[in-house]
Amino acid sequence: MTSTYASIILLFPLFSAAAILLGLKKKANISALVATGSALLTLVLSVLVLNAKEWSSVTLLQWSKVGGLELGIDLKIDQLSSGMMLVVTGVGALVHLFSLIYMKKDAGKARFFAGLSLFMFSMTGIVYSANLAMMFIFWELVGVSSYILIGHWFEKNSAADAAKKAFLTNRIGDFGFMIGILLLWAATREISFDGLSNAVAAGNMAPGLLAAATLCIFCGTVGKSAQFPLHVWLPDAMEGPTPVSALIHAATMVAAGVYMLVRVSFLIEASGWAADVIAWIGGISALLAALMATQQNDIKRVLAYSTLSQLGYMVMACGLLASEAGMFHLFTHAWFKAGLFLGSGAIIYACHHEQDIWKMGGLKDKMPVTFATFGLCTAALIAVPFTSGWWSKEAILEAAYKNDGLLFPIAAGTALLTAFYMTRLFVVVFFGKGRDSHVAGHAHEVPMLMRAPLIILAVLAVLAGFALIAGPVLGDEYAKYSQFHFSVPAIVSILTLALGVGLGLKLYAGRDREPVNIKLFANKFYFDELYAKIVKLCQDSVAAVARVLDGLLIDGVGVGGTRGFANMTGNALRRIQSGNLQGYACLFGAGVLVIVLLALL
Amino acid sequence: MTTLNDYLIASGLLFSIGLFGVMFRRNIIVIFMCLEMMLNAANLSLVAFSRFNTSAGLPDYNGQMLVFFIITVAAAEVAVGLAIIIAMFRSRRTVDVDEISSMKG
Numbered sequence: 001m002t003s004t005y006a007s008i009i010l011l012f013p014l015f016s017a018a019a020i021l022l023g024l025k026k027k028a029n030i031s032a033l034v035a036t037g038s039a040l041l042t043l044v045l046s047v048l049v050l051n052a053k054e055w056s057s058v059t060l061l062q063w064s065k066v067g068g069l070e071l072g073i074d075l076k077i078d079q080l081s082s083g084m085m086l087v088v089t090g091v092g093a094l095v096h097l098f099s100l101i102y103m104k105k106d107a108g109k110a111r112f113f114a115g116l117s118l119f120m121f122s123m124t125g126i127v128y129s130a131n132l133a134m135m136f137i138f139w140e141l142v143g144v145s146s147y148i149l150i151g152h153w154f155e156k157n158s159a160a161d162a163a164k165k166a167f168l169t170n171r172i173g174d175f176g177f178m179i180g181i182l183l184l185w186a187a188t189r190e191i192s193f194d195g196l197s198n199a200v201a202a203g204n205m206a207p208g209l210l211a212a213a214t215l216c217i218f219c220g221t222v223g224k225s226a227q228f229p230l231h232v233w234l235p236d237a238m239e240g241p242t243p244v245s246a247l248i249h250a251a252t253m254v255a256a257g258v259y260m261l262v263r264v265s266f267l268i269e270a271s272g273w274a275a276d277v278i279a280w281i282g283g284i285s286a287l288l289a290a291l292m293a294t295q296q297n298d299i300k301r302v303l304a305y306s307t308l309s310q311l312g313y314m315v316m317a318c319g320l321l322a323s324e325a326g327m328f329h330l331f332t333h334a335w336f337k338a339g340l341f342l343g344s345g346a347i348i349y350a351c352h353h354e355q356d357i358w359k360m361g362g363l364k365d366k367m368p369v370t371f372a373t374f375g376l377c378t379a380a381l382i383a384v385p386f387t388s389g390w391w392s393k394e395a396i397l398e399a400a401y402k403n404d405g406l407l408f409p410i411a412a413g414t415a416l417l418t419a420f421y422m423t424r425l426f427v428v429v430f431f432g433k434g435r436d437s438h439v440a441g442h443a444h445e446v447p448m449l450m451r452a453p454l455i456i457l458a459v460l461a462v463l464a465g466f467a468l469i470a471g472p473v474l475g476d477e478y479a480k481y482s483q484f485h486f487s488v489p490a491i492v493s494i495l496t497l498a499l500g501v502g503l504g505l506k507l508y509a510g511r512d513r514e515p516v517n518i519k520l521f522a523n524k525f526y527f528d529e530l531y532a533k534i535v536k537l538c539q540d541s542v543a544a545v546a547r548v549l550d551g552l553l554i555d556g557v558g559v560g561g562t563r564g565f566a567n568m569t570g571n572a573l574r575r576i577q578s579g580n581l582q583g584y585a586c587l588f589g590a591g592v593l594v595i596v597l598l599a600l601l
Numbered sequence: 602m603t604t605l606n607d608y609l610i611a612s613g614l615l616f617s618i619g620l621f622g623v624m625f626r627r628n629i630i631v632i633f634m635c636l637e638m639m640l641n642a643a644n645l646s647l648v649a650f651s652r653f654n655t656s657a658g659l660p661d662y663n664g665q666m667l668v669f670f671i672i673t674v675a676a677a678e679v680a681v682g683l684a685i686i687i688a689m690f691r692s693r694r695t696v697d698v699d700e701i702s703s704m705k706g
Contacts, residue, residue, distance in 0.1 A: 577704060577705060578702075578705060579701075579702030579703065579704045579705025580698070580699070580702060580705075581629075581632075581698040581701065582623070582624055582625070582632075582698065585623055585624065586624065
């Protein structure tokens with residue numbers, strides 16, 4: 001039964017997307033309802049799947065079979081995929097509902113909802129995939145849907161550029177991912193997770209090869225989950241509509257990288273030093289992104305850097321062989337970050353699409369529901385005790401504390417910065433007075449259909465960490481994470497929280513302008529400029545080499561050589577063509593003579 | 602009594618005069634006439650061979666047959682050649698071959 005449900009969950013969004021793109025494109029309202037209906041249906045079905053707890057593997061479509069290589073759409077229905085599916089469809093359904101209002105008057109409404117449906121299909125494929133090949137296919141599909149949705153307002157240059165940047169940056173990571181899959185296939189002749197797991201457990205792979213393959217696979221995560229050094233695309237992806245940012249660039253797609261790491265955690269565990277590399281990449285990403293977040297003025301960019309930072313946490317947990325903690329944080333983060341993004345969407349909607357936090361202010365009284373829900377989600381993000389984020393961050397800090405002496409301070413520092421920049425954002429947006437009468441002056445609470453998802457997400461942001469919710473979704477072993485006990489990480493976590501919030505309040509309460517200016521952070525450590533330089537340098541040097549080769553070989557030897565040869569022979573032979581009738585007659589006679597001589601001799 | 606050698610010498614002289622004219626004269630009409638002369642030199646030697654190569658008192662008619670063919674072909678050639686010369690004269694107003702050198706490469 002569950003396998004039928006899972007197949008429907010996978011295929012229904014595809015039908016919805018196809019129906020909208022092929023038939024309903026002109027009827028925007030019906031398209032929106034079809035997509036939303038499909039999202040709600042998948043949510044119900046994924047709850048049923050989770051409830052039934054019948055774990056199985058089912059082949060939906062045998063695609064190709066060449067020698068030992070079997071490629072197919074195989075669904076792997078287990079606790080992990082079912083739990084992840086609940087996150088995807090849950091956030092997805094709420095985002096669809098929110099979008100009904102947010103995108104109400106948008107000209108490309110039908111296209112937008114088709115994109116959302118396509119994304120739901122692709123994401124479901126990643127979650128349910130039982131082998132790396134299928135995961136890679138859907139991995140690319142989420143890339144495409146992300147591209148379509150970031151570039152939804154493609155008439156804006158910045159949106160079109162951001163979509164291109166996201167796609168190209170992801171390609172770099174995906175290339176590594178593909179090489180990783182090929183390496184694993186070459187070494188073990190296995191491509192399904194179960195087969196690979198057995199092969200690795202049997203010790204069939206040389207340690208060095210295993211580490212290399214793991215790192216290559218990890219490249220996929222670096223791209224999709226926007227880890228250092230491929231993190232540059234995620235902040236720019238905020239050019240897309242805010243519901244898209246909530247669904248794709250906060251809760252689900254970027255978390256797919258982490259989900260994949262959890263899926264292949266058996267590889268990481270066996271890979272030795274590669275695990276350390278993964279942990280360090282995660283830690284560095286978390287810290288760098290948190291530093292950059294402190295100086296951003298665009299409400300969505302602050303949240304985007306915060307997402308980067310939290311993803312860094314999850315990756316770090318996976319690298320520290322605590323993939324359960326990473327998955328737990330993914331689960332809680334999905335709710336509160338989606339809540340924050342939808343909250344920012346509500347604010348942007350109310351402020352006439354203004355995103356600069358220094359033009360907002362005093363929204364506390366004008367948008368009380370948004371204020372309350374945003375506050376609860378922020379509390380979860382900065383790990384206020386007993387909110388969902390506290391439990392999961394605790395689990396990661398614990399792992400860092402146990403495993404690596406240096407990563408723990410980095411994680412704690414990130415926690416401090418998180419508390420600081422979220423306090424800054426919260427205080428500047430909601431407190432004080434409205435700084436720009438056009439923006440904050442006319443703000444008013446958003447409609448019910450937008451408030452409802454916010455309230456649901458806020459409730460989940462607080463409660464999702466408790467065993468009552470996390471247990472059934474993620475598995476009973478997660479219950480241990482939501483039991484409080486005193487330890488060094490717990491104390492450090494509370495201390496950093498107090499310090500961060502205190503610092504944020506002291507610096508930003510009652511301010512109307514940015515009191516600190518750190519150019520390095522505001523300009524994101526100049527990564528974009530650096531990459532532009534590097535790309536330019538590479539292109540220039542390739543172009544220079546190509547120019548020399550072109551000049552020497554193609555132009556010189558190739559074209560010039562043929563021309564010169566033809567010229568030379570032509571010049572030599574033109575002397576025969578004297579135009580002199582008697583000259584021709586002479587040659588003719590001589591020719592006859594030669595032939596006669598040859599015939600006679 | 603004239604012998605075969607006399608005829609052949611006369612024929613060779615005619616041929617040489619024709620060849621010289623074709624090689625070194627500039628007037629295309631003259632060149633054309635010299636060409637005819639070379640053909641007739643060949644005719645003369647053929648007729649001489651026919652006359653002096655008798656069997657049972659009769660000359661060898663093969664040579665004469667060939668001569669008739671040559672005369673016929675030469676007539677056709679004159680018709681075509683003169684037509685070309687006239688056309689060329691009309692377009693260029695000259696019969697000097699040195700002036701006709703547009704084929705020079």
